[in-house]
Amino acid sequence: MLKDITKQSLQPEVKELLSYSVFPDPEAVDRAASFYQTGNGRLFGYEEDGLLLGIIGFDVVRNELIIRHLAVLPENRGLGYGRGLILELLLEVEPKPDAIIAEIDEEAVDFYRSIGFEVYSMGEQYPGIERFRCVYEVEKAGD
Template sequence: MLKDITTQAMQQEVKELLEYSVFPDPEAVERAVSSYQTGESRLFGYEEDGLLVGVIGFDVEQDELTIRHIAVLPENRGKGYGRGMILELLLELQPKPDRVIAETDEETVDFYRNIGFEVYSQGEKYPGVERFRCIYEVEESEE
C-alpha cells in the first residue's frame, strides 16, 4: 500500500532506502531528506505486511510529475514494486499529470524503458557518468 511518508523522511529505514537512489554519500542522503522536510518535494512509501519495501519522492508542477528518488529494497527488486509505486501514484494524484519525468544513470535506465518510458541520453553530465532523461506520456483512461 502506498502512503505519504514525507514527514517520516528522517527515520532510519526511510534514509536507508533513499541511500539506494542517490550517490553513495551521506551528504547526498541528507540533501534528499532535507528536500522532503522543507516541503520542496513529497515522499511516498510502499508497505507490504508492515515492512517498508520502497520509496518514491517526487514533485508535481503544472502537468508534470518529476520523480526525484525511487528505491526498492534489494531483496524485493524485480517483483514489480517500482512500477507499482509509479502506477499507484498516478492513480492517486488529482489532477493527473500529463507526463512523468525522471533522470537516471545507465544502471537504472532499463527499469524505465521496460515500463514504457522513452529514454534520451543527456551525455556525460558528470565526468565519466552518462545521464538519461526518461519521459512517460500519461494516456487518458477510457471511462
C-alpha cells in the first residue's frame, strides 16, 4: 500500500531506505531526509504486512514530476516494487505531470530503460562518474 510518509522522513527505517539512493554518507542521508521536512518534496512509501519495502521521493517543477529518491530494500529488488512505486505514484499525483524525470547513476540505467524511460547521458558530472537523465512522457487521457 502506497502512503505519504513525508513527515516521517527522519525515522530510522525511512533513512535506511534513503541511504540506498544517495551517496553512502551519513551527511548525504541526513540532507535527503531533511529535504522532505523543509522543502517542497514529498515522500511516499510502499508498505506490505507492516514493513516499509520501498520509497519514492519527488517534487513537481513546471509540470514535470522529478524523482529525487527511489529505493527498495535489497532483499526485495527485482520483484517489481520499483516499477510499482512509479506507477502508483503516477495514479496519486494531481494534476498529472507531462513527464517523469530522474537523474541517475549508471547502475540504474537498465531499470529505467526497462520500464519505458528514454535515457540520455549527461556526461561525467563528477570525476569518473557519468550521470544519466531519464525521461518518461506521460500520456494524458484522450491522447
